[in-house]
Amino acid sequence: MREDVADVLIIGAGASGAVMAWSLAETKMRIVCLEQGPLMNPLAYPSTTRAWEARTQDDFATNPNVRKLPQDYPINEENSPIKIANFNGVGGGTILYAGHFPRFHPSDFRVKSLDGVADDWPIDYATLAPFYAENERITGVSGMNGDPAYPRDNAERTPALPLGLAGDTLAKGFNSLGWHWWPSDTAIITEEHDGRAPCINLGACGAGCAQGAKGSSDVTYWPHALRAGVELRTRCRVREITVGNDGMATGAIYYDGDGKEQEIKAHVVIMACNGIGTPRLLLNSKSSLFPNGLANSSDQVGRNLMFHPYSWTCGVFEDEQDGFAGPHKLIRSQEFYETDQSRGYVRGYTLEIQRGMPPVRTAHTALRLGMVPWGEDHHDAFRRLFKRTTGMVAVCEDLPEAHNRVTLDEHLKDSDGIPAPKIDYTLSDNSRNMLDHGIARSTEILKAAGAYEVYSEAPIPYGGWHLMGTARMGKDPANSVVNEWGRAHDVKNLFIVDGSIFVTSAGVNPTNTIQALALYVADQMKSRLANLFD
Amino acid sequence: MSNLALSDKERETLAALANAVIPDSKKFNVPGAGDPAIVAEIENDAERQMPDISKYLNEVENLAENFGAPFSHLNLTERLSVVEAFRSNHPVAAGKFGNIVVQCYYRDDRVMTSLGMELRAPHPKGYEVAAGDWSLLEPVRRRKSFYRPTD
Numbered sequence: 001m002r003e004d005v006a007d008v009l010i011i012g013a014g015a016s017g018a019v020m021a022w023s024l025a026e027t028k029m030r031i032v033c034l035e036q037g038p039l040m041n042p043l044a045y046p047s048t049t050r051a052w053e054a055r056t057q058d059d060f061a062t063n064p065n066v067r068k069l070p071q072d073y074p075i076n077e078e079n080s081p082i083k084i085a086n087f088n089g090v091g092g093g094t095i096l097y098a099g100h101f102p103r104f105h106p107s108d109f110r111v112k113s114l115d116g117v118a119d120d121w122p123i124d125y126a127t128l129a130p131f132y133a134e135n136e137r138i139t140g141v142s143g144m145n146g147d148p149a150y151p152r153d154n155a156e157r158t159p160a161l162p163l164g165l166a167g168d169t170l171a172k173g174f175n176s177l178g179w180h181w182w183p184s185d186t187a188i189i190t191e192e193h194d195g196r197a198p199c200i201n202l203g204a205c206g207a208g209c210a211q212g213a214k215g216s217s218d219v220t221y222w223p224h225a226l227r228a229g230v231e232l233r234t235r236c237r238v239r240e241i242t243v244g245n246d247g248m249a250t251g252a253i254y255y256d257g258d259g260k261e262q263e264i265k266a267h268v269v270i271m272a273c274n275g276i277g278t279p280r281l282l283l284n285s286k287s288s289l290f291p292n293g294l295a296n297s298s299d300q301v302g303r304n305l306m307f308h309p310y311s312w313t314c315g316v317f318e319d320e321q322d323g324f325a326g327p328h329k330l331i332r333s334q335e336f337y338e339t340d341q342s343r344g345y346v347r348g349y350t351l352e353i354q355r356g357m358p359p360v361r362t363a364h365t366a367l368r369l370g371m372v373p374w375g376e377d378h379h380d381a382f383r384r385l386f387k388r389t390t391g392m393v394a395v396c397e398d399l400p401e402a403h404n405r406v407t408l409d410e411h412l413k414d415s416d417g418i419p420a421p422k423i424d425y426t427l428s429d430n431s432r433n434m435l436d437h438g439i440a441r442s443t444e445i446l447k448a449a450g451a452y453e454v455y456s457e458a459p460i461p462y463g464g465w466h467l468m469g470t471a472r473m474g475k476d477p478a479n480s481v482v483n484e485w486g487r488a489h490d491v492k493n494l495f496i497v498d499g500s501i502f503v504t505s506a507g508v509n510p511t512n513t514i515q516a517l518a519l520y521v522a523d524q525m526k527s528r529l530a531n532l533f534d
Numbered sequence: 535m536s537n538l539a540l541s542d543k544e545r546e547t548l549a550a551l552a553n554a555v556i557p558d559s560k561k562f563n564v565p566g567a568g569d570p571a572i573v574a575e576i577e578n579d580a581e582r583q584m585p586d587i588s589k590y591l592n593e594v595e596n597l598a599e600n601f602g603a604p605f606s607h608l609n610l611t612e613r614l615s616v617v618e619a620f621r622s623n624h625p626v627a628a629g630k631f632g633n634i635v636v637q638c639y640y641r642d643d644r645v646m647t648s649l650g651m652e653l654r655a656p657h658p659k660g661y662e663v664a665a666g667d668w669s670l671l672e673p674v675r676r677r678k679s680f681y682r683p684t685d
Binding site: 047048049050051052053057058069105108109110113114124125144146148149150151162163164165167168171172174175178180181182183199200201202204208211215239246258322325326338339359360363365368374376377378384386470 | 541543554555556557559561562564577579582583585592614621632633636637638640641642646649651653654655656657658659661662663664665666667668670671673674675677678679680681682684
C-alpha cells in the first residue's frame with residue numbers, strides 16, 4: 001500500500017485551521033487537514049425548523065457533554081465552575097459563536113510591564129495589526145470606525161448592525177452616565193461580501209447561521225482553501241502525533257469515519273484543536289523521547305487554562321424591546337477595560353450587550369433564576385419578561401494560573417478509546433472581584449436605561465466559550481511551549497496556532513486574535529521555508 | 535414518534551406533571567403543557583435529553599402513594615405537595631424536566647399565536663429590526679481616545 005504523505009498536516013478545521021489551510025495553499029505544497037466532525041449543511045441548521053430552540057439544548061448545545069454527538073469527545077469538567085463550550089465540525093467553534101469580533105488592545109500584549117501580573121506576549125499589537133486587517137477583510141466584519149477605546153485602524157467594515165429598540169434603550173443608559181459605548185465589531189455582514197448574503201436578523205446566531213451572513217470559517221476561509229487544492233478529510237479523529245528518532249514529528253495516527261485506524265506522514269504538523277483539544281492531543285502523544293507528552297519539556301502543556309469568566313445582568317422594562325430578532329451582539333462598552341487599581345482588581349472587562357431572548361430561552365433562564373415559577377403564576381410571570389428584557393455580559397480578563405489546567409482523565413475515553421481531557425479550574429479572587437464590579441456597573445446602566453427590575457448571574461456556568469493559554473507562546477523554552485512564531489520549542493516541525501498559545505486572555509472575545517495569530521504564524525512559516533526547522 | 539416507550543400510566547403521570555409546570559390559562563386562551571400534542575413533543579425531546587424520565591415519573595407516583603391515589607387523580611393541594619417533594623428530592627432532574635416542558639410548550643401553535651408570534655421558522659424570511667437612533671452616538675464620538683498607551 002502506498003504511504004499517505006502530506007507536506008503539511010493540519011489537525012482541526014476550525015477558526016485557526018481554516019486560516020492555515022488558506023494561507024499556506026499558495027505554497028502549492030500538499031496540505032491535508034483532518035477534522036473529527038462533519039462538513040456542516042447550513043440548510044439543516046436549527047433556525048430552518050420550528051423547533052429550533054429545542055435543538056440548542058440538543059444537537060446544537062454548546063457543551064459536548066450535553067450534545068453527545070459521535071464526533072464529540074467527553075470532558076470531565078466536574079472540577080470547574082465554568083463548563084466547556086465547543087463544536088466539532090468544519091468551522092469548529094465559529095459555527096456556534098455569536099460573531100463578536102473585537103481586536104485585542106495594545107495594552108493586552110504588555111500585561112506584565114503595565115500591571116506586574118502574568119507575562120508580556122513576545123509579540124505586540126503593531127505586529128498583529130496587519131493580520132487583524134487581513135482577517136477582517138476575508139471574514140467580513142460589520143461595525144464602525146473611530147472607536148475612542150482603540151487605536152485608529154481604518155479597517156474595512158460593512159455598516160454596523162442595527163441598534164434596534166434594545167440598542168436605543170441601552171445607549172441612553174450609557175449616555176446618561178457618560179460612559180463609553182460603540183457599535184460592536186461583529187463577524188456578521190450587513191452587505192453582500194465575498195458571495196455571501198447579508199444578515200436578515202434570524203436571531204439564531206448561536207446555533208449556526210443558515211443565511212451564511214455570520215463569518216464561520218466554513219463559509220469564509222474554507223471555500224477558498226478547498227478551491228486552492230487543500231484536502232479536507234472529515235470525521236477523522238487524531239489519536240496521537242507520531243515522532244521519529246530525531247525528535248521531529250512524522251505525522252499522525254487517526255481513526256477514520258468507519259473507526260478504522262489510519263496513519264498519515266507529514267513533514268510539518270500544525271495543531272489547531274483549541275485550548276482543550278490541543279493539550280489533550282499533546283498529552284496523548286507520549287513516547288520514549290517525550291514521556292510527559294509531546295512538546296512538554298517545560299511542563300506547561302495544559303497549564304494556565306484561561307476562560308473569560310462572564311457575568312450576565314438583565315433588566316426588565318415596561319416597554320417592549322427587540323426580543324430575539326436580530327444578531328445578539330450590537331454594542332459594547334470598554335469604559336472599564338483598562339486597569340484601575342481602586343476597583344479592587346487588575347485588568348478589566350468589556351460589557352457586551354445581549355439584545356434579547358427567544359421564548360424558550362426566556363423561560364429556561366427565568367426558571368433557573370427563579371424569575372418564573374412552576375404552576376398557576378407561570379403565564380403572568382413569563383409574559384412580564386418575554387420581549388421586555390435586554391441586558392449585557394461582562395467579558396472578564398482571566399489571568400493565567402498554573403493550577404488551572406487540562407490533564408488526561410484516568411478513566412474517561414471517547415468513542416475511539418482515546419483518553420478524554422479533565423479540567424481543573426478555580427475562579428481567582430481577581431476574577432470574582434471583576435465579576436462583581438461588572439454586575440454592579442451593568443445594574444447601574446440598566447437602571448439608568450429605565451429597567452424596573454434587574455437580575456444577574458456570575459459566572460455564567462455554561463460560559464466556557466473561550467479556551468486559552470494551555471500551550472503558551474514565549475521566548476524561553478523553560479516556561480513556554482511555542483516560540484514567538486508558533487513553533488514548538490521541543491519539536492521543530494510542530495506548530496500550534498489555536499487559542500492555546502495565548503499568553504494572556506485580554507477582556508474581549510478571542511476569535512479575531514486567534515485567526516490573526518494564525519495568519520501571522522503562516523506568514524512566518526512562508527518567509528522561513530528555506531530554514532523552517534533551523 | 536418517540537422511542538421512549540412510556541406506558542399509558544407513565545404518560546398520564548407525565549401529562550399531569552407537565553400541567554404542574556404550566557397549567558392551562560383561560561386568561562391567555564392557552565392549553566396546559568399536559569395537552570396531548572405537547573406531551574407527544576415532550577416525549578420526543580426527552581428521548582435524547584432525558585432518557586431516564588421513566589425513573590422520575592415513577593418517583594412522582596411513589597410520592598403520590600402517600601395520598602393513596604395516582605398523581606393525576608390527586609387534588610391541587612396534594613399535587614403541589616408531591617411536586618414540592620419531587621423538586622426538593624431531585625432538583626437536577628426537576629430542572630431538566632422543566633426545561634424540556636417549556637421548550638416544547640413554547641413552540642406549540644396555540645401558545646405562539648397567543649404570544650403574537652408568527653408560526654414559522656426564523657429562516658428563510660428573517661425579521662425586521664429597527665436601525666435605531668444613531669444620533670445617540672454623538673457624545674461618544676466627541677470623546678478623546680482613551681486606550682492605554684504602551685510606550
